[in-house]
Amino acid sequence: xxxxxxxxxxxxxxxxxxxxxxxxxxxxxxxxxxxxxxxxxxxxxxxxxxxxxxxxxxxxxxxxxxxxxxxxxxxxxxxxxxxxxxxxxxxxxxxxxxxxxxxxxxxxxxxxxxxxxxxxxxxxxxxxxxxxxxxxxxxxxxxxxxxxxxxxxxxxxxxxxxxxxxxxxxxxxxxxxxxxxxxxxxxxxxxxxxxxxxxxxxxxxxxxxxxxxxxxxxxxxxxxxxxxxxxxxxxxxxxxxxxxxxxxxxxxxxxxxxxxxxxxxxxxxxxxxxxxxxxxxxxxxxxxxxxxxxxxxxxxxxxxxxxxxxxxxxxxxxxxxxx
Ligand SMILES: O=C(O)CCC(=O)C(=O)O
Ligand SMILES: [Fe+2]
Numbered sequence: 001x002x003x004x005x006x007x008x009x010x011x012x013x014x015x016x017x018x019x020x021x022x023x024x025x026x027x028x029x030x031x032x033x034x035x036x037x038x039x040x041x042x043x044x045x046x047x048x049x050x051x052x053x054x055x056x057x058x059x060x061x062x063x064x065x066x067x068x069x070x071x072x073x074x075x076x077x078x079x080x081x082x083x084x085x086x087x088x089x090x091x092x093x094x095x096x097x098x099x100x101x102x103x104x105x106x107x108x109x110x111x112x113x114x115x116x117x118x119x120x121x122x123x124x125x126x127x128x129x130x131x132x133x134x135x136x137x138x139x140x141x142x143x144x145x146x147x148x149x150x151x152x153x154x155x156x157x158x159x160x161x162x163x164x165x166x167x168x169x170x171x172x173x174x175x176x177x178x179x180x181x182x183x184x185x186x187x188x189x190x191x192x193x194x195x196x197x198x199x200x201x202x203x204x205x206x207x208x209x210x211x212x213x214x215x216x217x218x219x220x221x222x223x224x225x226x227x228x229x230x231x232x233x234x235x236x237x238x239x240x241x242x243x244x245x246x247x248x249x250x251x252x253x254x255x256x257x258x259x260x261x262x263x264x265x266x267x268x269x270x271x272x273x274x275x276x277x278x279x280x281x282x283x284x285x286x287x288x289x290x291x292x293x294x295x296x297x298x299x300x301x302x303x304x305x306x307x308x309x310x311x312x313x314x315x316x317x318x319x320x321x322x323x
Contacts, residue, residue, distance in 0.1 A: 003215060005224055005232070006034045011045030013143045014136075028147030032247075035144065039250035040213045040234040042227060043202070047136050050229065053204055059125055060271045063099060064173040066119065074114040076100065080313040083168065085112030095177070096190060101126045101169040103134070108166070108281055130169045133275040137162055137202060140233065141277070144247075154288055161199040161238055161279045168198075168276040174210075176269040177256065190270070191254035196236040197312040198278035198305075203232045208270040214251040221253065237308070238279065241300040244291035281306035 012019035012027040034041035064071070068088070076085040088097030102109050104127055113123050141162050145155040174190045190210055205211060205226055212221035213234060224232045240249035257267045279285065286302035 007042040014047035032147035039248040042230040082109035103165040174270040178266040193253035198236040203274040
């Protein structure tokens with residue numbers, strides 16, 4: 001039997017004036033129960049309006065609809081760092097393409113922008129979306145702390161896992177694949193199974209579907225079926241380490257619709273917008289003591305985020321995962 005991914009409504013945190021502390025504690029507990037059980041959940045009441053989400057997907061489309069040579073005016077440099085700009089290899093041949101945006105105030109990685117005339121307004125829009133999602137992420141992280149009942153010091157340590165200036169916004173497009181190409185037999189999953197290595201990730205998706213997350217108890221992948229008004233949140237390695245796996249880093253992948261389901265035209269394209277939350281690169285992430293006891297001995301040594309990231313991102317880059 002395939003389970004479904006729970007949806008947690010976080011309106012008490014995003015519209016605080018119309019909710020009580022008791023509402024927030026209840027919503028926070030529901031939130032952490034889902035994250036403890038699965039390492040992921042869908043979230044409604046996240047604070048972004050339908051219009052805001054629609055606008056983000058319109059920009060996603062405008063961006064990837066550009067001719068390949070125009071997109072290549074902001075190329076992702078070779079290698080995993082800096083992780084900015086456009087990735088997508090051959091015109092018409094790519095199974096996925098992406099564009100990475102960071103904070104304009106990131107002191108380590110500079111954004112790689114298209115010339116303004118190529119996509120007027122994109123830089124300003126992407127910058128504002130980054131800032132918007134960074135604020136939403138902070139609210140979500142603080143909701144976790146409230147659900148966990150952390151004291152002030154612990155809450156502060158938790159909040160250090162989200163740096164406004166070091167998170168990352170990605171526009172992602174998995175182009176439609178023709179029937180002929182599917183039949184050629186070289187088809188691969190759209191995105192191989194992996195874990196995100198930051199704190200946690202929030203993701204908006206269109207109506208196509210394909211994202212699946214692995215249930216840590218059964219080992220089965222559960223489809224994250226698109227659901228209007230929700231985002232998908234998955235725990236990354238840093239929050240796994242911080243909580244000694246009380247929240248497990250969630251393995252996930254994107255499956256292409258299978259050939260038998262494809263109509264004459266092939267399989268449809270898919271668009272997503274993930275936002276990866278991470279700490280300041282020099283921050284050392286250590287497990288909070290409250291998550292360690294004799295039944296749950298410490299699983300992880302403290303680790304510097306940039307040192308961990310350098311190893312994992314190189315691995316993803318080599319594997320072609322664009323992680
Ligand atoms: O596009 C998706 O649904 C998943 C993307 C993802 O897992 C990633 O970019 O790390
Ligand atoms: Fe991912």
